[in-house]
Amino acid sequence: MSIRDIAVALLLLLSTAPVVAAETIKVGAVVPLTGRYGAGGAQVRAGYELAVEAINTAGGVSVAGKKLPLELRILDDESDATKTVARLETLASEHVVAYLGGFGSDLHAAAASVAEKNKIPYLGVAFALHRIHQQGFRYLFSPYWKSPDVKPVTIDLLRSIPAGERPRTAAIFQERTDWGREMATAWTEAARDAGYQVVVQGEYAPGAKDFSDLIVKAKGASADIVFGVPTPHDGMTMVRQMKELGYTPKLLMLIRAPDVAVWATNLGKDGDDVVMTAPWHHAVRAPGVRELNAAYGKRFGRPTDPNTGPAYACVQILAAAVASAGSLDQRSGARRDRGRRHRHRHRSREISSRRHGDRPADARPVDRRQAGADLAARRGHGELRLSGDSARQAMRPLDRQDFLSFTSSYGAE
Incomplete structure (x- = not known):
């Protein structure tokens, strides 16, 4: 529409x-x-x-x-x-x-x-x-x-990575909400075409204080990617605990949490290079x-x-x-x-x-013709780094x- x-x-x-x-x-x-x-x-x-x-x-x-x-x-x-x-x-x-x-x-x-x-x-x-x-x-x-849009976005992003460097295993940190379930479904359905296997999928309640169980399982399964839709507070807690437990996946895709300026303020360099879907720029x-x-x-x-x-x-x-x-x-x-x-x-x-x-049609977060062009990494100083001219069509x-x-x-x- x-x-x-x-x-x-x-x-x-x-x-x-x-x-x-x-x-x-x-x-x-x-x-x-x-x-x-x-x-x-x-x-x-x-x-x-x-x-x-x-x-x-x-x-x-x-x-x-x-x-x-x-x-x-x-x-x-x-x-x-x-x-x-x-x-x-x-x-x-x-x-x-x-x-x-x-x-x-x-x-x-x-x-x-x-x-x-x-x-x-x-x-x-x-x-x-x-x-x-x-x-x-x-x-x-x-x-x-909306949630179904994430499936083609994920496929395009992963396909844009050279085959020899492409992540092959993924963990889904699923928020226990209707939206969390929708997003987990989108990422699971994207797995075959994007070339990865979901090796860990676990739920957590919004406002959780301890993500160590999910993190340890993802680390133990050597998950290259972590997907999640945490609130800003949950996302910051998640990133801090991943650092404390020595887990650094090749790709960390967190939707919603990095949208806010306090992400960079509170996490500093630890909050860099988190992939997100920017609704606008x-x-x-x-x-x-x-x-x-x-x-x-x-x-x-x-x-x-x-x-x-x-x-x-x-x-x-x-x-x-x-x-x-x-x-x-x-x-x-x-x-x-x-x-x-x-x-x-x-x-x-x-x-x-x-x-x-x-x-x-003209409110899409990405241009699917240019893989990953509108996916952004949250950087320091509250900036979003976008690549590709199609980002400007968001x-x-x-x-x-x-x-x-x-x-x-x-x-x-």
Whole structure:
């Protein structure tokens, strides 16, 4: 599903939003600012805030000829799914037009049902759980890579290594979560085509303090690769204990943990050369990226973090959909939408059948034609080192005109 499809599907939902006589467009975000996902949540929050600031500085969102500013309300769920649900209900009572999600697949999974019940569109990044998009949710949108995308990425990465140097054995350190199981499946399925054998696969609970059992088994089996999806805290603990136990695999691929700046700060050189799938990168050459980087650098004094770009794009998608809907009034929106639904019934079914959460074509973490080009090693000083021009085609903040031109052509079909 393309990002433009997401914008159109949002348009159809937003044009049937409740009657609102407002001077602002209220948007509610539930983000983990504390707890185990706090560092990642901070990246997402920054993307939302900077996008809202940029849109409002430019005059706001045009709704039926009137410019309205976005009003962003952010609540901290403390990395607790129960509190995610409670905070979303609070925002619903405040009549937000849409929800913006936080960081972590388990929190997003909890949020999806609330959005569906309340019939409020929910946009989320920083979660790769695919299963949630197979449950028929109409109000869930996620312009972000998903677990099945890791299989071809892994195959391409391993095939890019000269045959004589290619790792042949692997250990999977599987987080005991739905996403952990999905990722373990992806890496197991990739084994045959990538040319490795899984020799160790063991589970651990999120927040575990001791990974020595998994590490000793992987070391004893001479596993050349270690795959995992730990939280930042779990990942740092894992790397420290691997060093203490004298285990240095040829390739360490940890998704999510190295995304945050504290990875380099806390681990120093021990955190170098960890392979990750970057959801976005500040070197992307695309409209809006320079402005985002300038605003982020001014506020935080460092390059824009990987999950800030996708979060920024979420707000752009939402603003474009609101502008295209042309009204926050259910009655006028419903009259206009009836005509569209008659002309585009097949198109709407197509969007719905894709579950709104399939990986967008232009939001892929890698270009599969160039093996390993978008896989990054986390280096010191919070930098991501990417190789290959295709890295610059990864997900980016999109130009608002992209969506307006598409919705115009959609209306003319």
